Amino acid sequence: MFIGSGGMFTAGSDIADFIERAKGGSSLGGPVLDFIRYLPQIRKPVIAAVDGLAIGVGTTMLLHCDLVYASPTASLRTPFLDLGLLPEAGSSLLAPLRMGYARAFELLVLGEAFSAERAREAGIVNAIVPAAELEATALKAAARLAAKAPEVLSVSRRLMRGDPAAIVARIDEEARIFGSRLSSPEAREAFAAFMEKRVPEFGKKE
Numbered sequence: 001m002f003i004g005s006g007g008m009f010t011a012g013s014d015i016a017d018f019i020e021r022a023k024g025g026s027s028l029g030g031p032v033l034d035f036i037r038y039l040p041q042i043r044k045p046v047i048a049a050v051d052g053l054a055i056g057v058g059t060t061m062l063l064h065c066d067l068v069y070a071s072p073t074a075s076l077r078t079p080f081l082d083l084g085l086l087p088e089a090g091s092s093l094l095a096p097l098r099m100g101y102a103r104a105f106e107l108l109v110l111g112e113a114f115s116a117e118r119a120r121e122a123g124i125v126n127a128i129v130p131a132a133e134l135e136a137t138a139l140k141a142a143a144r145l146a147a148k149a150p151e152v153l154s155v156s157r158r159l160m161r162g163d164p165a166a167i168v169a170r171i172d173e174e175a176r177i178f179g180s181r182l183s184s185p186e187a188r189e190a191f192a193a194f195m196e197k198r199v200p201e202f203g204k205k206e
Contacts, residue, residue, distance in 0.1 A: 001142060002048040002065070003135055007073070009050045010058025018083070018182060019191050032057075033175050036089045039064040040167035043154050045145050049138040050074045050116075051131050059107070059114075060089035062124055063098060066157065069138050071131035074116040076124065078108050083194070084187035084202070088178055093170040098123050 004010065039046075039061060048062055051071040059076040062068050080087050087095070087108040095104035099122045106112045107122075119125040129137045145153065181187050186202055193200035 001138060002046070002061070003138065004049070004051055004054075004058075007052040007131070009048075009052055009054040009074070011053065011055060015083070015191055015194050018187070019195075033171075036061075036175075037168055037171055040090060040161075040164040040171070043158070045142075045153070045157060047138050047142055047145075049134045050076075050125070051134055053077065055079070057089055060087060060091040060095075063089070063091055063094040067138070067141050068119075068125045069134055069141075070116040070119060070125045070128050071134050072116055072128055073131065074119070074125070074128075076107070076114040076119050077111070079111050081109055082111055082190065082200070084184060084190040084200075085181050086174065086178055088171070088174045090167045090171045090174065092174060093167060 002009075036057070042064070045066040046064060047067045047069075048065045049069050050058075050062070052073055053075050054062070055077045056079070059078050062076070078087060078091070086092070091104075091108060095108055098104075099107070103122050107114055114122065114124070116125060116128045120128055127137070189202060190200045
């Protein structure tokens with residue numbers, strides 16, 4: 001189960017870390033990629049309780065969850081392209097399948113923030129519940145799942161979610177491109193603009 005704290009689900013990546021990775025020529029890897037690659041290989045149901053902001057992987061990881069509960073103030077955001085980067089965690093494959101291409105493009109490429117209600121309409125969120133009841137609701141659902149026959153639960157989930165190998169393959173492809181984009185002119189301009197609190201100028205010549 002994934003639960004945030006203090007009215008925050010995830011705050012997004014550290015831009016300073018991206019800058020250091022770009023300088024060192026390193027790609028998206030290590031613990032972050034290990035975590036992302038593990039998500040589609042989990043055999044037990046995964047539940048998320050989202051309160052407040054869910055930025056970047058905080059949104060894309062929800063596509064790997066079986067049940068997602070959100071508070072009314074939840075906001076899903078994926079500012080990948082604004083940073084000169086691309087969506088990750090297999091979202092380029094999973095989001096169109098879950099939401100349809102139009103809404104997936106709006107979330108992942110346009111970078112439109114999805115409210116809890118919009119996320120529910122898109123099929124990412126199962127239910128919207130008051131923040132004070134969020135954790136209890138998720139735990140109640142977990143208890144109901146835990147009471148079911150474990151083997152048939154696992155098989156049913158696998159049949160519904162499909163082959164995890166295809167998702168891992170897309171994650172690896174995204175990670176490879178993501179790593180190459182970290183040192184691209186577009187990403188360098190986006191990182192500089194973020195640190196200088198200005199609008200990036202992607203069309204400017206170096």
